[in-house]
Amino acid sequence: VSRAERLWTIVVGGGSGSRFGRLKQYEPIGGERVIDRSRRVAEQVSEGVVLVVPPSDAAREHGVAGGNTRSESVRAGLAAVPAEATVICVHDAARPLATAALYERVVGAVVDGADAAVPGVAVTDTIKVVDAGGVVATLDRSTLVAVQTPQAFRADVLRSAHQGEATATDDAALVEAAGGRVVVVEGEADNVKITRTDDLDRVRRIVGEERA
């Protein structure tokens, strides 16, 4: 990151309304918890990191209390990012394998002039659009990307996208809706989002190979 830029990262580790039965972000992978690895990598590249966790865990985790939706949790994190930040990354705690190199790529794209940058990987499944009557269209897979985090934002762009009560599962979509320019950088195949038990197994296997 260029010296003129000041990068902060918000690691979003769940609000009060979790989709998980048990919070997978607290599971151990290779000697540390999922959330600790996500925070550790963010700290390697950022001037500061704000961790957002369920309200009941905020004191224990030295984090900020999340909200009822992902967007509310991001806004809670954003409120704790100092005004001096010029670039802000938002990262899902549930993606512990994102590398420092991936942060550098998304941040680099913003430093180079994009309003926001997201990692994307090729879509391997055929994707169809459906409605109640059946299939409406089969999409051209070559034009699609599956989006990951960390996502990087020019700080004022992210702050203005989150004014009001906007809700999105993806922060970059708010920037797109406001007319901002969002670019896609190459994502990482191993940057798994842990949503199911077998995702956790896969992450543990990858971490095991790192150490072997």
Added chain:
Amino acid sequence: VSRAERLWTIVVGGGSGSRFGRLKQYEPIGGERVIDRSRRVAEQVSEGVVLVVPPSDAAREHGVAGGNTRSESVRAGLAAVPAEATVICVHDAARPLATAALYERVVGAVVDGADAAVPGVAVTDTIKVVDAGGVVATLDRSTLVAVQTPQAFRADVLRSAHQGEATATDDAALVEAAGGRVVVVEGEADNVKITRTDDLDRVRRIVGEERA
């Protein structure tokens, strides 16, 4: 399957131009090869099964020689399906965990009047449409499905969709393009397509749990 219907299944196990370094369809899972399990389940529900394999393997596997593209391989299989078939399923050999119940669902939808039926599962990643300038749109994930096989077709619909040299990674897309009605039935989370080594690991783990 209703007595009036005669179901044949084409199990597509790769043409001459394979994307795999080593053909994963010949790897063992739980005491049988991937392709043998795919064929076995197809045989449970079908009057007959046509297996399409790389030309060099056709004699050994008692299969039909595949072509240079997936569509050519499907056409090679189709040529070996008897004219009496009224419903034809097309299934990827690389999806060994599709169940007989899933076949029943797609075939049932065709028997009920659809031109074709495909299994679909919810899309969990955010999907964006991109062009050279960056992100063009973020799709409404609730309208999207990721498509699996087996796919079932009214026989004459599939045959006419494959007249000529049409190419598609997904047969149902040919039917859609011809104006046919394609419906989506609930897919199966475990119906993994084996494309990478970790997919194979995942399939082996699922098969291990079946037997435990």
